[in-house]
Amino acid sequence: MSLEEFSKSHEIVIGLEVHAQLTTDFKLMSPASNRFGKSPNSSVSSVCTGMPGALPVLNQKAIEMAVKTALALHCKIQSPNVFSRKHYFYPDLPKGYQISQYDLPYAKSGRVEFYLEGQKRSVGLQRIHMEEDAGKNLHFGDQGISLVDLNRSSVPLIEIVSEPELRSADEAGAYLRALRRVLRYLEVCDGNMEEGNFRCDANVSIRKQGETRLGTRVELKNINSFRNLERAIQNEALRQWDLLKQDKLVVQETRSWDANENLSRSMRSKEEAADYRYFPEPDLLPLSLSDDWIENRRKALPELPLDRMERFMKDFERSAYDAEVLTSSKQLADYFEEIALPLKDYSLASNFIQTTVLASLQDVEKGLEDFYPDAPALTELLQELKQGKLSLNMAKEVFEEMKTSRQPASKIISEKGLSQVNDDSILRSCVKTVIQNHPAQLEQFKAGKDKLFGFFMGQCQKELKGKGNPATLKALLEEELKQS
């Protein structure tokens, strides 16, 4: 049973629900700090612990971040929008209800755009709504106790709900990456799935190709990485296909993804789903946002990743792939642009950054913050390379040295005596000497053993201590060998 076989007759239909924590200083409804990670229950107030009489008050900053995000995702802002109470009992939910938006969310009908295998895709958004996060239960099974940490309680979240328009695991992954990129460009969310500040549930159904109705959907939870998203979707499609082949029905249910076992388990069926008893939150007034206020936020939006990617494709003559890599973070795109513009050799800047710079960064987001060589320093190095004063290998060597010593390229080049030998006469005399010194190899080469060309190149560079301009050397060697 394979995905290829499946794809011959069926297709997957996927909708994603993404929860993104907003990086405000304070929580959504409570005056407690949103910068925690400290000891349990240290970042709480009487509001996010649900003490009797404590009332929620909306954090203006969170609303601003949420609206910015919605505008960047081409949504229509709904005003007034309304917060509701969603009820269920759980120890990590101190009030016994979560304040969330229900039938009147603040943003509707947007889209996420991205490139998949060179093709532009646009996936619709149903809605985005604001809500508060719950706390965390910590279970100590061996001691038979459970504890509650409310640091996360009332942290601002936006839930971004896509239309069921995604058709493959790859596409779902590309959508999620594109969405995360927008949030990071806007600096509203850290976008870290492993840390749980960017979470994704997937609604998955399958149907025969050509079928227009949707199949019964299954909601997959606990997906904590991009890799797991793709694996969970593929696994679910095959699980459902298997059921259909056995003439069994797919049950509408919520399943939990187990990354270790590489399978999902049923959490609850539709019948067991809680009745959340939503009703409008009486402690908060409907939220009205004026058109002027919204327009000002729209005008203040930075250049968005997809616009930037397309600009890179056009202005810097990059492929979709290159442009996407270079715009994968705002910092990286800034870095590239600051180098490519003065260097005026876009391919050189693009290739060097993609092969050499990115390889030495652990995390592209955080890696560039305190990174050396910074843009001016790398520009200087690449100028040397562009002018032929350094070979690519030398440039890489200098780059590595710059990273550790944090010294400019010029200093390292002069200290190490690194400079490329471009002088034809020096190179030619070297080539001649090498050929003379290896008559046996010359014979074999002439007899047709072409491979030996590399041997001669190697010997020449050895003589030149690796500083010979490779292109010139190659041309001269070809010429001399022909004449010998």
Add this chain to the structure above:
Amino acid sequence: MGRLHQLLRNFKEKKASYREYYSDEMPKIKRRNEELGAYLEIFEELVETQVTELESGKRAGRLAGLPLAIKDIISIQGQRLTAASKILENYRAPRSATVVERLDREGAVFVGRSNCDEFAMGSSNENSAYGPAKNPFDLSRSPGGSSGGSASAVAGELCVGALGTDTGGSIRLPAAFCGITGLKPTYGRVSRSGVIAFASSLDQVGPMADDALDCAEILQVISGADPRDSTAMKVPVEDFVKACEPSPLKDLKIGYSPDYLESESLPEAYKKELQEAKRSFEKLGAKFYPMTLEHLPYSIAAYYIIAPAEASSNLARYDGVRFGHRTKAFESLKEMIVQSRSEGFGDEVKRRIMIGSFALSSGYFDAYYSKAQFVRSLIQKEFLEAFKKVDLLFWPSSPRPPFPLGKEEKDPLSLYLADIFTIPVNLAGLPALSFPIGYDEDSLPIGAQLIGRAFAEAELLRSLAAYERERPFEKRPLACH
């Protein structure tokens, strides 16, 4: 002059020192409380501290030294806060309600936390898990609810003023039953922060005291916007005390419902006193206009959907996880929550949680909650229309005299109906006061209501102050010692 202003004057004229006053009063308060059950706890230590602060001048302000009762649903930092429920028996408030902070800043003394119906749900005070407060005019009768302890404490002279809360009449009904004045402010006039929520869209804190001027003094201090409550509105706070100065009521138009004032179900004495009160307003120059609000009969039905729905939600936090009562033995999380709540809540609270949960559940929401909200909007509209024609409305406060204690518990419906004259006002979010207009044949007080436009508290107080000068209410001897 009400006792609150009398005492303010005495302190000002140094007729008594704070220390002397409290040395005299505290024994009397404690003695009477044995009979009345008005306070669930008298804060002897806190009073001692506050009196010391008053003596040293550290505690001062426009309410300096005034003994107040605080309904046990309003937080006072460090003090127990039970909502008259077993579920919060040993709970202490982590910080003071905004209204308490404001009273504290003006030098008030908090004598104790006053009795009430559990989570403010009830009209007789008999839903208190700690036993009902009693009516100072007849100890066998209810002081009304839910702010019964506050009313009992004011009427029984265990304080000079009190805070109550009013969700469906919980300030006005006890005020009427105990022959005092109680004001339910406009929804949004007073902060609810730190006040245990019953029905968030209806709850409002308000003053209870002897007369208009005494209520005005307290209202002045507690009113105004609050960064801790988004529903406390940024509306200018007028000078309510000044509003009580003598002024004619010429040009004042008052609407009344003949159905209400002359209803057959109203006791004769009520009809008579309501007519007398009406005549006094007329003497002052006010003109009365008959006015029937036809949707009002639906208000009880709407209220008993909306209030329980919100209550079922507000009371979800009492789960035994972080504070409050937790059952002793349990096998599972679910059992812990269910048992803790089953043991901690009283019958009326459970009844309303069940009604509310049902009304909000999927499949019933539209038929109940949405329909009730629709009725509520009709009632709001009807009041708005009425206030285009008149300035105030004049209604009874209660259709019947104070309930005999221990007789009606088993019929919640008949108790619900006692709120017929008060509930529409909460649904519309309007300000209203209940004031004493006389006594029935059993010497039990009778109350009437004035209802005003949103944020027209000054107009209400001005009119009542004028009425009081025209027709003073004579306080008859109390039944307590």
